[in-house]
Amino acid sequence: MQLPTLNTFDTVFLCPLGVNAVKKLLLLCVPLFLATLAPAIAQSNPIALLPSAKQSVTVSGTSGGGQRGSGCVGNVGLEPNHIVRIQADGNLQFQVEGGADVTLLVVGDTNKFCVAASKLDQGKVMISGRWKKGDYQVFVGNQSKVRDSYSLTIGPSKT
Structure with a gap:
């Protein structure tokens, strides 16, 4: 059995989003997630x-x-x-x-x-x-x- 290539993975799991769209989504979501955690992190120290x-x-x-x-x-x-x-x-x-x-x-x-x-x-x-x-x-x-x-x-x- 052959491992899927990036294109196969993109087609099967990410559907029409494409790799660039996923990267953009991550660039937006990760900072928002970290900003949400910042007050809790700051007060726990x-x-x-x-x-x-x-x-x-x-x-x-x-x-x-x-x-x-x-x-x-x-x-x-x-x-x-x-x-x-x-x-x-x-x-x-x-x-x-x-x-x-x-x-x-x-x-x-x-x-x-x-x-x-x-x-x-x-x-x-x-x-x-x-x-x-x-x-x-x-x-x-x-x-x-x-x-x-x-x-x-x-x-x-x-x-």
Whole structure:
């Protein structure tokens, strides 16, 4: 039995599309597929911070979700918006700017910190203090069920 040549393969499996059409289709589909995965890939990689570096990191996303948390948590997603890996003990500040009712929840191995915006905060909340080395899950939520874009900045504590 003879293996099919490119022309036979083209005729049998790709019908009238032809090889060039398939190449064009792949050139269109692959980047769209990768663009769809990019946010998930970006958020699955931890944000590594060294408090002594004195530099801030800013990331953005969409707040809120279908999970109603207790207390100040508000509505958050089932998965954290970001994972932060603090590489050494140090003073850091987590600050979120978003909608008027934004909430910020930071969960570590042994503790969790939560703050919700008030009418005076104008959509800006922060948690500042001394942080232990380790991984932290960061959830950005809303008191309402509205999903808003936000900007999260993590850097040296100003206090």
